[in-house]
Amino acid sequence: MAYQLLDHTGDLGIRVWADDLEGLLCEAARALFDIITDIEQVEVHLEREADVEGGDREELMVAWLNELLYLHEVEGLLFRDFAVTEISEGRLKGVARGERFQEGRHVIKTSVKAVTYHQLEVKEEDGRWQAQMIFDV
Amino acid sequence: MSREVSISIEKVDDYRWRIPREGGMRTDGMVYADERMMRVIKKDQSLLQVMNVAFLPGIVGYSLAMPDIHWGYGFPIGGVAAFSEEEGVVSPGGVGYDINCGVRLMRSGLERTQIKDKIREIVDTLFVNIPSGVGSRRKDLKLDKGQQRKVLLKGAQWTVDQGYGRWEDLEHIEERGRIPDANHALVSQKALDRGRAQLGTLGSGNHFVEVGYVAEVYDEGLARAMGLEKDQVTIIVHTGSRGLGHQVCDDYIRVMLQAAQRYGIELPDKQLCCAPIRSKEGKEYLAAMACAANFAFANRQIITHWVRETFEQVLRMSPRTLQLELIYDVCHNIAKMETHEVNGRGRRLCVHRKGATRALPPHHPDVPDDYKEIGQPVLIPGDMGRYSYVLVGTQGALQETFGSTCHGAGRLLSRHQSKKIARGRAVAQELKAQGIYVRAASQATMAEEIPEAYKDVSDVVEVVHGAGISKKVVKLKPLGVLKG
Numbered sequence: 001m002a003y004q005l006l007d008h009t010g011d012l013g014i015r016v017w018a019d020d021l022e023g024l025l026c027e028a029a030r031a032l033f034d035i036i037t038d039i040e041q042v043e044v045h046l047e048r049e050a051d052v053e054g055g056d057r058e059e060l061m062v063a064w065l066n067e068l069l070y071l072h073e074v075e076g077l078l079f080r081d082f083a084v085t086e087i088s089e090g091r092l093k094g095v096a097r098g099e100r101f102q103e104g105r106h107v108i109k110t111s112v113k114a115v116t117y118h119q120l121e122v123k124e125e126d127g128r129w130q131a132q133m134i135f136d137v
Numbered sequence: 138m139s140r141e142v143s144i145s146i147e148k149v150d151d152y153r154w155r156i157p158r159e160g161g162m163r164t165d166g167m168v169y170a171d172e173r174m175m176r177v178i179k180k181d182q183s184l185l186q187v188m189n190v191a192f193l194p195g196i197v198g199y200s201l202a203m204p205d206i207h208w209g210y211g212f213p214i215g216g217v218a219a220f221s222e223e224e225g226v227v228s229p230g231g232v233g234y235d236i237n238c239g240v241r242l243m244r245s246g247l248e249r250t251q252i253k254d255k256i257r258e259i260v261d262t263l264f265v266n267i268p269s270g271v272g273s274r275r276k277d278l279k280l281d282k283g284q285q286r287k288v289l290l291k292g293a294q295w296t297v298d299q300g301y302g303r304w305e306d307l308e309h310i311e312e313r314g315r316i317p318d319a320n321h322a323l324v325s326q327k328a329l330d331r332g333r334a335q336l337g338t339l340g341s342g343n344h345f346v347e348v349g350y351v352a353e354v355y356d357e358g359l360a361r362a363m364g365l366e367k368d369q370v371t372i373i374v375h376t377g378s379r380g381l382g383h384q385v386c387d388d389y390i391r392v393m394l395q396a397a398q399r400y401g402i403e404l405p406d407k408q409l410c411c412a413p414i415r416s417k418e419g420k421e422y423l424a425a426m427a428c429a430a431n432f433a434f435a436n437r438q439i440i441t442h443w444v445r446e447t448f449e450q451v452l453r454m455s456p457r458t459l460q461l462e463l464i465y466d467v468c469h470n471i472a473k474m475e476t477h478e479v480n481g482r483g484r485r486l487c488v489h490r491k492g493a494t495r496a497l498p499p500h501h502p503d504v505p506d507d508y509k510e511i512g513q514p515v516l517i518p519g520d521m522g523r524y525s526y527v528l529v530g531t532q533g534a535l536q537e538t539f540g541s542t543c544h545g546a547g548r549l550l551s552r553h554q555s556k557k558i559a560r561g562r563a564v565a566q567e568l569k570a571q572g573i574y575v576r577a578a579s580q581a582t583m584a585e586e587i588p589e590a591y592k593d594v595s596d597v598v599e600v601v602h603g604a605g606i607s608k609k610v611v612k613l614k615p616l617g618v619l620k621g
Contacts, residue, residue, distance in 0.1 A: 117406075136233075
């Protein structure tokens with residue numbers, strides 16, 4: 001998976017790369033769930049839609065990931081596949097696919113409380129997209 | 138990310154370091170630490186964060202940091218900052234995601250020898266009775282909407298009303314277990330959804346219930362006033378507002394990102410986003426934060442009730458024999474409107490404590506009657522293998538730090554580094570060999586929380602004691618720990 005773990009004394013950060021913004025949002029989501037669980041053990045049995053708003057790309061990134069965290073916590077879901085279906089100024093729609101957490105089959109490696117705005121970066125450089133963010137764990 | 142930043146810092150005395158005002162800073166920074174700690178602190182960016190907080194409008198006094206300071210997001214962990222009600226701001230990042238994460242301490246009528254052979258059974262039963270780890274909950278505690286609303290408005294007072302604990306408990310909780318001016322209508326549906334199944338749950342990470350004993354008494358008189366003596370069994374509960382608080386924080390950071398722009402507040406870091414205390418956004422955050430804080434008070438109160446039940450169940454003793462009484466309950470992630478004397482006159486301030494504990498002196502009006510003569514009890518948990526401390530607040534804290542002190546050991550290693558160090562080691566066995574029975578909801582938690590991952594909490598406590606912003610009373614050592 002195309003992400004790098006950033007070591008932060010109190011918390012945990014990631015850096016992800018992709019060819020376009022949609023891909024970047026999906027990679028970040030995969031990285032998030034790879035930190036939460038062993039993503040290879042997650043199968044696709046259901047899907048949820050996310051529809052979020054944010055003032056800029058950075059805020060959209062955080063809103064998208066926090067929406068997935070919300071679904072994870074409230075419905076006990078683990079996701080592995082992601083798609084961004086619509087992205088425009090200030091709004092993002094996406095789909096996350098996965099299944100319900102099952103004791104024994106799944107592990108929770110790290111419980112993530114939130115995606116923070118601290119040292120948050122979403123940018124394009126020479127045609128390649130890159131993002132950096134820190135999770136509160 | 139661990140690049141060293143060059144920051145000019147002046148040593149004031151053995152325990153105080155000043156970061157002189159420069160650039161956009163509105164005031165100096167002041168860090169409480171000894172020389173050795175400062176060398177470590179300089180390695181991360183937490184001092185830069187102390188400087189960043191000093192940029193915010195309406196800051197009164199210094200941008201403060203306690204000796205357990207470490208790199209947070211936006212505000213440093215261990216940061217204290219007060220803002221004037223008229224010109225100042227309130228920032229959700231200055232409280233953190235785990236709103237009213239806090240600690241409570243109970244004493245018992247038991248001596249450590251009485252539970253020595255029972256500790257395993259006690260911890261295993263705590264594990265059954267208190268949901269810990271991700272997604273766990275008690276099936277017998279389900280709240281309807283009306284009840285959940287009452288939790289947000291009334292905090293621990295509601296839980297006692299429902300039979301979880303005793304009315305006397307409330308006297309020994311910061312704010313009597315209920316922050317006023319909470320408004321549930323300002324808490325989003327999402328936050329309510331996240332909180333619904335989480336009342337009465339420990340959560341994961343560094344949250345715990347610890348059964349221990351008084352290992353050392355530093356001040357007989359102060360200890361006696363708290364009903365503590367050597368070898369007495371004690372219980373610590375450390376948890377917060379769970380997903381409900383995390384969601385309130387996230388919701389209001391989004392609000393504040395726009396508000397800060399609207400009010401023309403320049404932010405050195407987005408996570409510091411804020412709004413004037415008197416603005417609509419500021420007031421609404423404080424009212425929503427109060428709801429999450431009350432949820433946390435209720436959470437610790439319910440867990441306390443289950444701790445009492447566990448002891449009755451395992452030891453087959455009556456509550457009268459067990460005497461499991463609440464000594465005190467403190468918040469260490471909170472922003473509160475308080476009155477402090479500044480340059481000789483009383484001013485209303487919004488005091489942010491992010492990884493810092495209130496520490497009021499004797500005779501302060503907010504100190505409960507039972508502690509009027511000694512000052513407010515302050516609870517400083519350490520790591521699961523070493524020790525924790527009980528302190529009291531002092532006049533020095535009230536004068537220098539808006540009545541604040543440290544909150545814990547502070548991490549030394551990242552979670553990732555801890556896991557690396559713990560790999561291949563039987564952490565539970567190692568602790569057992571030291572006489573500490575630990576049960577964790579997950580192996581990952583056990584590895585992340587190894588004692589070496591934390592600074593030695595006694596170093597932190599020596600600084601606040603030496604600087605006179607708290608006073609040592611007793612040291613507690615663990616016998617059994619339930620980790621979330």
